[in-house]
Amino acid sequence: MSNSLLAAAIVLQAVLVLPHYPYYLTYYNPLMGGGPAAARMLNVGWGEGLDQAARWLNTLPGAEKSSVVAWYSTTFEPFFRGNAIYKIDEEKISRSSKPGLAADYVVLYVNQVQRELPSAGALQFFRSTTPVYTVTLHGINYAWIYPSVKMQHVIAGEARLVGQAELLAMTSRMRPASR
Numbered sequence: 001m002s003n004s005l006l007a008a009a010i011v012l013q014a015v016l017v018l019p020h021y022p023y024y025l026t027y028y029n030p031l032m033g034g035g036p037a038a039a040r041m042l043n044v045g046w047g048e049g050l051d052q053a054a055r056w057l058n059t060l061p062g063a064e065k066s067s068v069v070a071w072y073s074t075t076f077e078p079f080f081r082g083n084a085i086y087k088i089d090e091e092k093i094s095r096s097s098k099p100g101l102a103a104d105y106v107v108l109y110v111n112q113v114q115r116e117l118p119s120a121g122a123l124q125f126f127r128s129t130t131p132v133y134t135v136t137l138h139g140i141n142y143a144w145i146y147p148s149v150k151m152q153h154v155i156a157g158e159a160r161l162v163g164q165a166e167l168l169a170m171t172s173r174m175r176p177a178s179r
Helices: 002-020 034-041 050-058 073-079 110-114 120-127
Strands: 067-070 083-085 105-109 133-137 140-147
Touching (some): 034 140, 050 067, 050 105, 050 140, 110 120
């Protein structure tokens, strides 16, 4: 009796978990609402689906010459053929929106969005438009790809008018000197 009960438990576990291959961390107890309920109640995401985001970006014309900022860059970068930006000077994507302003695309990740990193304002800026691609795994949107503004000059350090504004980046157009 105990051997058949053990075998049934193993089969049940396999039936529930194997459909999540290769992203086993996308499994959440279906009796508690599964992945969508988990995403509403706790932080999810350890880099699952970033390989799919990179593969989609690789299909775009000129992917090798494009630059992309992605949360969990060490998970994203091995799959992307272009330039994966992690930081500009000492401004890392985990704490500043500046790297995202210098890229062609920004990949926002579920865990990042749940924690509002690098800031609620930066997320609002990108999420105010429709993503060009969304990676969904087992009912959870894990990654969103947004076009970025590709600024020529990202300001290092802080350039603030306290309580009013912050200069993050700019594009300059050089005009020939008049004679």
